[in-house]
Amino acid sequence: MGRAPCCAKVGLHKGPWTTKEDALLTKYVQAHGEGQWKSLPKKAGLLRCGKSCRLRWMNYLRPDIKRGNITQEEDDLIIRLHSLLGNKWSLIAGRLPGRTDNEIKNYWNTHLLKKLQRNEQTSEHDNEDQQRKTKKNNNVGGNKKKKNNNNKQKKNDKKKGKSKINDDEEEDKIQVYLPKAIRIKALTLPRTDSGSFTFESNSSSESQQKQGNEQVTNNNVVCEVGEIGENDRFGFCSDDHDLVNDIECESFFDTGNNRGTLERLYDEYFQLLNVDGICNFEFDSFAESIFN
């Protein structure tokens, strides 16, 4: 496959955008619309590659971008959608109006992952206690989730135990149990609005095993006891709650009377991802709901 020449090869600007560049790009897109990114820089008088222009517009300049902190509701939805979709940032962002995939990705990596790691430690510790109460040789080493090897994870690990007060407070409020984000292996979507797309559920043995350990009832995920600490769930719990030994995830998928829009959106995804025995199918309405 061909590759567009990178910025360096053609002597184009890189790095942070100036206000002048922003203005030029904004002006051009407002006049001519999005698209044609390859030829846009030249037409707009920018010394940037099309890729860079597209990214700048999509992630920063677009008028419908929502600025400011992620709300608690958004935070919750991100966690839920990630549990279903994995690192499908664009899909997740598509359900959060005004938020970009880049923003969601950054938020996940900087905020939510920290919670996850913190909870993993708690979960592992409590799991060990649980195991002691049960059979000695019940489990083998596979219980412990592998540590993420990337540098930022290591940095974050170092900071554990002395994190910001705000983070601690936030974590105290959140109790989340997540399946590992591996449910989807391949998701093929057209890049045009052709109206339909195929969806492939994860058919790997790993996934099947995982799904075998979950029961889906009324949109609640119920994790079986034996799976505690086995990558299928992690709670964001305060230390003074004995939630690690809880089995059901109902607090997370609570279906109260006043369910908000985001709750319903989540349910849509959840139901679609749990259609019995369907590996390839079309659901145009779902596509429309996402992309329109």
Place this chain on the structure above:
DNA sequence: AAAATGCTCAACCGCTAACCA
């Protein structure tokens, strides 16, 4: 006050699916 360390997030990189001639 200065240096070291950590955090955030905009931007870049590399890859691939979709499109088209």
Place this chain on the structure above:
DNA sequence: CTGGTTAGCGGTTGAGCATTT
């Protein structure tokens, strides 16, 4: 059908700022 082009995605980087030592 083939191969080039383009758009879009997810992972990673690094500058700048904040916090800690």
